Amino acid sequence: MEIERKLEAMGLVLPAAMQTPTEVKLPFVQVRVRGSRATIAGHGPLKANGTLFEPLGKVGAEVSLEQGYQAARATALAILASLKRELGDLDRVTAWLRGFGMVNAAPGFTQTPAVINGFSDLILDLYGPEAGSHSRSAIGVAELPFSIPVEIEAEVEIAS
């Protein structure tokens, strides 16, 4: 439980499962494990109780760059919470492989890497440079579900 000890030492809490704000059905799984690989659904940022992190909206308009960074960090925590529910122990993640960061970008907002760093910095702090390294994209998309400011999809390697 080393990763969870680190989270606790950093004062960070894994959020509860997402409380969707509408009646929308979400007929998919948050984490799909086959063999030593897990693909992770696009996650948004959550508060500790599983409701959507605020403020909602577009980064560069309603949401500042710094708030966007915090949203990407909260998204990393939401992903870790899903992995914990699926795997039981976050130490079973032996390597992060890919992070795909999508920023709900206001027109002209191009500092998308600085936003998604909120995700990458936390993963590297927790897992270190060996297991935590990942390839990454950080793009600006037109719209995101529920007007969340950030959504991140990922892939990890896991111990069998």
Add this chain to the structure above:
Amino acid sequence: MEIERKLEAMGLVLPAAMQTPTEVKLPFVQVRVRGSRATIAGHGPLKANGTLFEPLGKVGAEVSLEQGYQAARATALAILASLKRELGDLDRVTAWLRGFGMVNAAPGFTQTPAVINGFSDLILDLYGPEAGSHSRSAIGVAELPFSIPVEIEAEVEIAS
């Protein structure tokens, strides 16, 4: 041929290969198989004869939410048609892993998950909750080729 029997029982037909509406060259493969994994190119919705499903345009403007859902369902059929051409038998898909849903979203249209459900619902109906479960994202993008309303990329596990 269990999946194809289910398709027939549901009155669904796999479309012919895409007839591109322009002279554009598409120098890639629809399904790339290596070992037990297949990555699937971004597909759009097709009519049975392989021409583009209509209406074209942005969901939330020219295309309604319900039409978007039907387009995502038609996109699932187009993906299944590509898999059938590549694998011979759709039963060789042993697990769906990842669906990446891209909605050609009108400004302010955020109900992208409800659109991409047209894909997920059909895959789950056909393959059931074990093989059919998949991680998923559903985002709004700025533009899609040929003004299609929906494009979906996916990944599956296959029997060798």
Add this chain to the structure above:
Amino acid sequence: MEIERKLEAMGLVLPAAMQTPTEVKLPFVQVRVRGSRATIAGHGPLKANGTLFEPLGKVGAEVSLEQGYQAARATALAILASLKRELGDLDRVTAWLRGFGMVNAAPGFTQTPAVINGFSDLILDLYGPEAGSHSRSAIGVAELPFSIPVEIEAEVEIAS
């Protein structure tokens, strides 16, 4: 070193590592190798010295379709340069699996496949139809980092 001989015969040069135009931190790796698979971070087009390829901006506005094609070709070279740094020899790539092409699209610009062909054509020229074939998407996104016209993420199989 067959691929590098082909590059030389075609008069093509792999660019130096990216010189980021701003003080932004990029805390991720360009290529993540685990076993026989490598995921490749989203790359943009570079000049030989590693600075950003020009013109910057949106394809369909500041950047023409033909310039977008050249940008996608330069992006393929940037990806090959990252693979060379990671793998030592580009012949270790035994199969291209997936290309995910993101075009910084002006409103209404839908010829995104014709842009990303600059990537696919070069990969197929270099690796041939067996190893070079890949599944692909080519979408229009709202914004890209540093206003680059094209970003491409990819995945390859490598010899151990």
